[in-house]
Amino acid sequence: MKPKKNLKIEIMAIGSELLTPYFQDTNSLFLTERLNDLGMEVSYKTIVGDDWDDLALSIKQALSRTDVIIAIGGLGPTQDDRTREAFATVLERKLIFNKELLQKIEGRFKHRGLSMPAVNKKQSYVIDGAEILENRNGTAPGLWLDTGSNKIILLPGPPHELKPMFDESACPHLQEFKTDYTARKVLKITGLTESKIDTLILDLYPDSPYLRMTILSHPGQIEIHLSSHSKKSQEQADKRVQKLETNILERLKENVFSASGEELEEVVGNLLRLNKRTLAVAESCTGGLLGHRLTNVPGSSDYFLLGVVAYSNKAKINALGVSPSLIEKYGAVSSQVAEAMAQGIREKARSNLSLAVTGIAGPTGGTPEKPVGLVYIALAWDKGSKLKKNLFLGNRDKIKYQSSQKALDMVRRHLAKNKKKKRALK
C-alpha cells in the first residue's frame, strides 16, 4: 500500500426528528468504527433538519471543508425527504429518472402483495453521475458520487438498511483510499477502580501516533479500548496492538475478564459449563437482576438451576430456610444472613455453587450503621464459602447493577482459581 493523503471526512445526519429531545443519531458511531478500521478519522459531525435553507447551507459548507461527506437519511418517499434534491441543487447537477431502479422499487412492493404508492417514484431519481448503492432492506437506494473534489455517499437512515449498504456497497469505494492497516482490541475489567487502573498502567500510555488507548468507565466495569495503525502491513498493526495488550494484561492480571468482547455473565457461564458446575442464586436487593443477567446468555439452562427473589424477611425464612433468630439478631442485611441465604438456596436447588445478595439499594432504608449501598454477597460451594462486604455508590439502579457484577465476579474468580489449582496438581 502506497502512502496516501488522509481524507477529511464529515458525517451529516439529516432529519428534523434529530433536532428534538427524543431522537439521537447513532449511525455515526457505526460509521466511525468502520472508517477507523480503514485508517480514516472523522473531522466533523453535523445534524441538520429538513429545512431547505439549513440543509443546503450545511451541504455547501461541508463540501468546502472536507473530502468525503457521508450523509444519512432524508432518502424516503415523503415531502420531508429532501437529501437527494438538496445535494443535486448545491452541486448544480440534474436528478435523472432511472427506469431500472423504479422497477426494482415496484418489485419490492409487488413481492409483499402491494402496489407501489405514487410518492415512491421519487426514489428512482439519481443525481447525474452518481452510482446507485443497492438497498437490500428497504426502498430507499443509496448513492455514491465522486465529483473530483468531493466524494459523496448518501445512505438511508434506518440502521438495518444503512449498515449492510455501507459494508457491501459504500465501503469498497472507500477501500481504495485506505491509508493504513488497523487493529483493535477491547479489554474488560472488573474489581479495580479507574484510578487504580490508571496508576497501574500509566507508563504504558502509548507515546506513538500508531497506537491509541482509551479508557471507558462504567459502574462496576472498566473497558480499555486499544487501536493501532500501520502504513506497512496488517501484521505490524496486529503486533502493535498485541504488544500493548500483553503489557496491560501483565499489570492487570486476572482483573481482566474478557479480551474478546464477552460480557461477564457469558464468561461466568462458560466457566460453569467448562467446569461442569451448576449455580443457584438467592437475591434480596438485586431483586432478580442476577437471574436476569445469567439468563441473558442463550443456553444458560445448562448450568443455572434456580433463582429465588426473597425481598421480605418472611420470604427469606420460608423460601430459603433462613432462621428467624438470625435475622432478629443480626438484621436482614448482614454477613450472617447472606451466608444462610447462600446455604439455603444451595440445598434447595442441589446446585454445586450458590450466590446470595442482601443489601440496601436505597434511596431510603439506610442508617448510620447500615447506609444505602451496603451489600453483603456470599458464595457457597461444597467445600466452603466466601463473603464480601461492599459499599457501593450511586442510585438504586447503579447499586443493584454493581451488586450483580460483584456477585458474578466472585463466581468467576472462584472457578478460575479452581482451574489453576487443578493445573498445579497435574
Added chain:
Amino acid sequence: MKPKKNLKIEIMAIGSELLTPYFQDTNSLFLTERLNDLGMEVSYKTIVGDDWDDLALSIKQALSRTDVIIAIGGLGPTQDDRTREAFATVLERKLIFNKELLQKIEGRFKHRGLSMPAVNKKQSYVIDGAEILENRNGTAPGLWLDTGSNKIILLPGPPHELKPMFDESACPHLQEFKTDYTARKVLKITGLTESKIDTLILDLYPDSPYLRMTILSHPGQIEIHLSSHSKKSQEQADKRVQKLETNILERLKENVFSASGEELEEVVGNLLRLNKRTLAVAESCTGGLLGHRLTNVPGSSDYFLLGVVAYSNKAKINALGVSPSLIEKYGAVSSQVAEAMAQGIREKARSNLSLAVTGIAGPTGGTPEKPVGLVYIALAWDKGSKLKKNLFLGNRDKIKYQSSQKALDMVRRHLAKNKKKKRALK
C-alpha cells in the same frame, strides 16, 4: 409577552472523544428540551474535535449562520481544552485574567484539602465582555457573551456540571428572548401496536403550528409526546395540550397506562398498594427480569413478596410444585404449566396475586409448533385466573422485555377492572 423574532440556534459539542465510536453527545438532548420549553427550536447540531483549524472554522460558520451558539465542552485545564481560546480568536477578543475567578477555583481545591495544579490557572481567563456562569459542581466556569450579532453560551461537558449551570445561569439570559409559552405531556401506552394507534388517532394529528404530536415506538411500549405553543399565555398553551390529550385518551382508553411519566412497574406498584394486594412471580423465560423491574421501584417490598426463577423442569417441579406429568404431557412451554406455576407460587408466597411466565426466548429451542417468541403468561388471584398466549418478535432481549411488560400489564388491567367493579357496587 410581545411577539419577537425566532432565534436561530446551533448546539456545538466539542471534544475529539465525540468523534470516536465510543462516545456520544447526550447534553444536546437536555438542552433541546429546555430550549423547546422556551418556545425555541434548534437548527443545527455540530460535533467537532480539538483540532484548532476544524474548531475555528466550525465557530466561524456557526457565527455566520445562527443567532445563538451553545458550545459544550473544551473548558477544562488541559492542552486539549481550547474552546475559550478558539472563540476568543475567531471573535478577535482578548482573554482577560480574572483574579476573583482564580480565587474561587483555588478555593474548590483547598476545600478538598488539595492545592490547585498550575494548569488550572487557564480556567480563570474570561473572553473580553463575557459574563461568568458559575459552576457549582466543577472548576470550569461557563461564559455568556452577547456580541450584538450573536449570543454565545459556553458550557462544561460533564452533564452534572452543565445541567445546573444552564438552568441557573444561562437560561435566565435566554428567557428574555422567549417567544412562546409552551406545555408538554407524555402518554405511555401498552397493549396496542403502533399501526393500531395510528389508525385510532390519525384524524387527531394536529393541523396547527401550535401543536405537535410525536409517536415513539419501543418493543412493548408506545409513547405519544404532545407539545403546544402559545404567543398569548401559559393558560392557552396548557389548554391546547390538554384538549389534545383528552381526545387521545377517549380513543385509546385504558391502553394508556401513564400520563405523568411513571413506568409500568410504578403504576402496577401503586395499584397494588392502593388495593392492599400482594404479588409473587414465577419466571421461566424472563429469568428474573420481572422481579428486577418490580424491585426497581423503591418501597416495592410493601407488595412484592417472592420471586422464583425456575428455568429448568426440575426447578418447576421442586420449587413451584408443578406436577411432572403435566410437563410431560403438555411441555414446559404450555398454558397448563403456566397456570400451574402461577398457582404454585401463589400458594408458596401466600400472596393475593401471582404471575407466571413460561416461553421460548431463543435464539434456539424453537420448533414449528412452539416457535421462538411463544410465551404463556398466567395471572392468578383468590377467585380465578387468566391466561395469555403471546407470540413476540425480536431477539432474546426483546422477547424477555415484552414478556415482562405484558405480565405487568395483566396485573394493571386486572386491578383497574376491580376498581371499576367496586365503584359500580357503591
